[in-house]
Amino acid sequence: MAKEKEQQKSFIETKIGYIAAILVSILSIVFANNVLIWDIKLFDFILEDFEKCLWILNISFLATIISNMVYILFDHKIFKGVIQIVLNIISVAVILSFIRVFPFDFSKLINLSFINTCVKIAFYLGLFGTIIAIIVEAVKIIIYIINDILSLQ
Secondary structure (H helix, E strand, C coil), X not given: CHHHHHHHHHHHHHHHHHHHHHHHHHHHHHHHHHHXXXXXXXXXXXXXXXXXXXXXXXXXXXXXXXXXXXXXXXXXXXXXXXXXXXXXXXXXXXXXXXXXXCCECCHHHHCCCHHHHXXXXXXXXXXXXXXXXXXXXXHHHHHHHHHHHHHHC
């Protein structure tokens, strides 16, 4: 009985997590698409070229929203793994877009231009990490499939 309650609690917490991810993505879309219009001094480091990255950033947010909506209904581990690979590939495109355009100038904010270099390095590290995540997710899917096949025998 206690195990059943724990599974039910975990199920509900998981669904709440998906809903939270949807809400965060919606707020992120609103922020990303309006940050230049709002003209907030704190965000002066974001340059007009940011608009060149918006299309892929919006695709990423929308893909996250759609995937989490689907997960609410169906979140089988192999299916989720495949979707996660797709989301990570989109993330690679987002990171590459930001590296290519680099719509930031942190020297405007705190007069420390070396931060621009640090952020560029962070983008490259993020790119590397995301590529590793794609590989790891693919291996996990293969292991899940092998385990499923072996459990049928």
